Amino acid sequence: MDCDLTHGCNGAHAGQDCLTCETRAFSVCAALAEEDLATLHALATPVRFAPKETLLFQGQPAPTVYNITRGSVRLYTLLPDGRRQIIGFAMTGDFIGLSMQETAGFSADAIDAVEACAFTRTAYSALADSKPLLLRRLHDQTNHELMLAQEQMMLLGRRSAEEKIICFLLGIQQRLARIGRPSITVPLPMGRQDMADFLGLTIETVSRTLTRLARDRTILLVPDGVRLLNRSHMAMVAAA
Amino acid sequence: MDCDLTHGCNGAHAGQDCLTCETRAFSVCAALAEEDLATLHALATPVRFAPKETLLFQGQPAPTVYNITRGSVRLYTLLPDGRRQIIGFAMTGDFIGLSMQETAGFSADAIDAVEACAFTRTAYSALADSKPLLLRRLHDQTNHELMLAQEQMMLLGRRSAEEKIICFLLGIQQRLARIGRPSITVPLPMGRQDMADFLGLTIETVSRTLTRLARDRTILLVPDGVRLLNRSHMAMVAAA
DNA sequence: CGAAGAATTGAGTCCTATCAAATGCCGTGG
């Protein structure tokens, strides 16, 4: 198999199997019985993306859907004048292209080194039609995303910069806990500009707010992440 | 049948039939063949809500799903300190409770006089399971809502007050056009505070921005609505 | 070690929020 840089590159680890996939339990694949996983595995192509490589481009055909098995991806839309809104970060276990629309409604690119299972949209769609449980799982997943989107609207429309940062950090932590990686230290693979474009802030405000929280001993800034020192205070702010 | 104010009141027009429902073509019901509409009709209970009456309350069980046939509903979430974010407005043909979760993720109440078809969540869920086309239609509808939510994130996070107002007005107009009510005059059943809480602004900023747009001859303020005078300029701003 | 990019810090401005008052709009009841 050859290596197409524009669509990602199968690495040497291509022997990975759906049956032994570590992320199965957290992914839509959990809906399938073991015997169906063989069918799924036949459809899946493992792919890799280097940092900044594009998975999807806003407005262009999206013939492929991806299930992220490693790394982080930013999903975003752009205005013609360059303003960017990141609508979410996809990480291990997340599905990109759930809507299975002909054309992508947003762009997506790799933040760090990303590994994923790729499926052709048509093949995946057909499998979903034949496996009601999988379809149901997709539907639930979409509903979950809709709920997250609604929470993000509250964050973007009605919260202060400090609240935005705190909610963001707690949100990442909760998400990692749900996929079996709980930790007081929250890893932040994305840069400050990505955080800013997700939270509706500027990069300077993100930086200033983080340093202020660090001065207050609410958090501790560490390389590529943040350690949460005062979770009770953060939880108060997030709830309020 | 008695009249329970907390859950809406069947009016004298209760004889309405799914077969002759004017909103059928724009609603999820469009997925059903005529013979299935009888089944649907048996499950539907027509209800009415007075202005400010509550359909759903955030965090409480939601045993009922509604298909709005007349009037407008605001969907919103509240923070403990009273800050409100309106996540959407439901109007004729829109479905409330799509996610079919046990508990509501947001509150919903009537803006003006609302008429709706009510279904018990369990009965509707069972019907969806037996009619794949209906389920598919529900899924598509959810995907559509997710797309709208993502557009709203861009609006809330990255657009100026004037852009927010303009996008909002054009959005309402497009929506009315899609359900067969195209018009240069955009009706605004919701008050200024509702617009503010939807757009992430204050009521004063909404008012000021509207009057400025009226001074510029971009719009004309009319009772309970706005007439769009310079759509090309508005379209430019919305695209930019 | 040096260059390039990322992050932080600083100074000043602007947009929107806040606080406050005036105006307009209805429905009620005298």
Add this chain to the structure above:
DNA sequence: CCACGGCATTTGATAGGACTCAATTCTTCG
């Protein structure tokens, strides 16, 4: 019919939080 009260909206004055522009400082990596 008109005065009145309550509510929504508009308008004004001021303040503040986040943005902008600009300059360091810190990292990373060849």
